[in-house]
Amino acid sequence: MEECWTYSRAGVDRRALSELHEIARLLVGRRPRILMGPGGYAGIVKEKGQLIALHIDGVGTKVLLAKTKEDFKTIGIDAVAMNVNDIICVGARPVAVVDYITLSRPMPDIVEAILSGVIKACRESGAELVGGETAILPDLFASEQAVDVAAACIGLVSKRMLLPKPLKPGDILVGLPSNGLHANGFSLVRRLLLREKSYNLDDFVGVLGRKLRDELMRPTRIYVKQILGLIREGLRPKAIAHITGGGFLKCRRIAGKGISLHFDSLPEPPTIFKLIMNEGNISFEEMYSTFNMGVGMVLVFAPRIAESAVSWLRKRTDVWVVGRVEKGSGIYVNGRLIGK
């Protein structure tokens, strides 16, 4: 029987990674000026009564698939999207961004394409690109074409707006659609589809109705405007989870003690996820703890405003009621435990 693929087999051991992420949290400890420290969606520091959120994130190995100018523009969008979608999860409004691009040699066309995406995504998020670092790092990368792209973002938040709020049984889980894989799980996708299954990025894939490249290189959707819009309408979510690396396990950040999240009416996953699942003989649990499965953002609403929030959102985007909050612990999808 064919071996099951996992993210770990693709070189990214989730457990080892979360142990790495734990190191900073332990080393930093509690500090009076830190309102939110390492391990959340963004750090928050308190300075003269003002709360400033700061976050940094990269696009991972999605960039290894980029070839055309349009691809690199997507990478730039992704770098900002990964930051602003995270920072909005703590209730902060994105304000300014800096980019970090490292290359093995000067490739001005690639840098320009990335930056055009960075700026497009900044504008869409209401943030300003105020600087960045572009560094040539000879001998670091495996390929002459290699690029790594990250960004950092600051946001402002008032104490009243700070998220997540504590969840209660009966709260409603609402999902917003992703635009494909976004920028997560690419080490698995590359090694499984491109290396083991010999897909070619420029193959037209019948079930997808498009070239594999066009599917994989879709830019990460940015949710900032819709979420700020909700807040302005007085329809503030109690918590927001950006579904990125770790898939639905990311929701552990918002669950809190004594609370379990039950996703029992998620939409049918888009075809690309089914293709990956079938080709890699990947388990249901592994899929939902690696990929977004078509849901890029999970919002939690108190029951009394859930209906108004969903109908406000429905005028602007696809939106689904995807589950509910209960007592207990763990993240469940269709009754199956994804993670504690």
Added chain:
Amino acid sequence: MEECWTYSRAGVDRRALSELHEIARLLVGRRPRILMGPGGYAGIVKEKGQLIALHIDGVGTKVLLAKTKEDFKTIGIDAVAMNVNDIICVGARPVAVVDYITLSRPMPDIVEAILSGVIKACRESGAELVGGETAILPDLFASEQAVDVAAACIGLVSKRMLLPKPLKPGDILVGLPSNGLHANGFSLVRRLLLREKSYNLDDFVGVLGRKLRDELMRPTRIYVKQILGLIREGLRPKAIAHITGGGFLKCRRIAGKGISLHFDSLPEPPTIFKLIMNEGNISFEEMYSTFNMGVGMVLVFAPRIAESAVSWLRKRTDVWVVGRVEKGSGIYVNGRLIGK
């Protein structure tokens, strides 16, 4: 005759690099909320009357030399130092930091060592480590041991404190000592000393009085406390230049139109710089436009406070009056034009 080494021959073409850096400045253009945009020591955004500085920077290929825990701790210090020393150049007080570490595989000991350096440097700068990203990026790096380390930093600044102020002929250039190479010029050093001249990092080098590794892995000195101390004393510099990539060319950022900077009493460069210069048959101009040459920070003072500032600094550190501001244009070292 032996060919002269340049930074460009080592894979880092300064002109190409500054063209890359120019791209963001041109793409962003003027924006009402941006007080300082791409191309300076830090970006500054204006939000509800508050000025927030944001910066991002990495340690470059110095990390390729790191082997021991102590080395990686140094890399962590460097990542923060490169940021806080830059952000203080715009008059901003560092407040919070996030780190960005990418690895080819999980290496918890290395991550912990880097973070211990990051936190040490944060404490020394009065900033809090509030988060970060540690990402496993399989297939990106040339070596299984490879790591890239960067950080981003925010700082607060009042409009009154904003630097640089316009310089005037007669202003005094003051230098603070570096702690060796800091984190710049390492692609040249690696390719010249280690590859071409076959030095071994663990060789004891007589003229240095220590192992080459111990010389090269000295952590970047952090100047934040001393500069904030000066400001508190009412001895505010008119401009500050952190001497990093591009060496003394970095001073172009503070010179302004119609102003030339004349460094005519710089201290004797530390031995490591002479060793590099001799081994690579490197020109004087190339050395001063690649390395810090023993001076990590240049402060510019109005003549009326220069003496008090120098004597305040002298109680705390080595300090030199290294030159003066004149009419004209260009950066001069010992009468030789380094750059326009």
